[in-house]
Amino acid sequence: MNDILKAVVLMATITYAIRLLPIAVFKSKIKSRFVRSFLFYTPFAVLGAMTFPAILYSTGNIYFSLAGTIAAIIPAYFEKSLFKVALSAVVVAAIFGAIF
Amino acid sequence: MISFNKIKESLDIKSVEDFKLGFRQGIPVMMGYIPVSFTFGLLAVQGGIDIWIAVLISMTNLTSAGQFAGINLIIAGAPMVEISVAMLVINIRYMLMSLSLSQKLPSFVSLFKRSAIAFGITDEIFAIASLEKRVITFPYMMGLVVAPYWGWAFGTLLGGVFTSLLPPLLQNSMGIALYAMFIALLVPAAKHSKAALAVILIAAFTSSAFKWMPALNQISAGWSIIISAVFASAVGALLYPKDGENIE
16 A cells, blocks of 8 residues: 555544544543643644645735735635635635736 | 334335435535535646546545645655545544534434545534434434535545646646635635634744754654644634634
8 A cells, every 4th residue: 555545544443533433432521621721722723733724825926925825814804705715815825916 | 013113104204304404515515525526536636646546536535635744745755654644633533523423413324424524524514413403313414414425425536637727827726726725715714713713824934944944844744733723723722712602
């Protein structure tokens, strides 16, 4: 089995184990307020760390990426759908790429 | 004997109804999943991954952020330990969702059925199931997951197939799509919650420091995300602890 397939099996196994363990084992709620709060904030923290600064390197040109980032933040602030926000960023980054 | 058959029949009808109810609730989730998995298929194939591997990842992982991070690490040739820890940290939120659903399931639901339900726990499926007023049943959960699951796989296939048809300029620009979707999730949360805003900013600044500061920039992108996220979540939990039962 090659390394890519091994990585895929690993990813699937870990992701499934995380989902399975509590529903199969835990009968009572987590008591620790810290742990509950930590888990509550984890998605925001992970997405924040994954997005910045990586988004600035996502199109191969930092200025086009910056334009695309701003083009994403504005519709996101007005709570447009995932698809519209993504489209806005891609189109603006492409327009900047075509002009400059 | 007749009454026994009647009971059995009514149970089966109930199962079919529950499945249908779940299926209907899953349709909008499927609609939302197709463009996201399309982007995943596109990025994976652009990064040199075979289409069938991309589809296999979608069919076995069924998680957006985890798959995107995983495929980036695979393309970058990251070691297995790094991929494992990244999956663990990114997907750890499913533990809380799984725990929450376990409290909502009737206690007689078997381990086998629980194992099947567990596979389908995503942010969106959890949100719908946990807000459902009725008792959660096994057929309901299976109905809920079926459309999003196949939508996720089909979108990945489409994205992989369409990659080569896109002009190069647009292909470069598509790289920003995933991050733009993260922004679409983050900005509304930050708008409504000061705590979420603080956690996002701390995570973003920390991971930027790992990218740009001398010495710190020796650390790989995978570990940078993990360390930044754990740090920001811990600060959030200390500064803005969540009370009561309303944590989702």
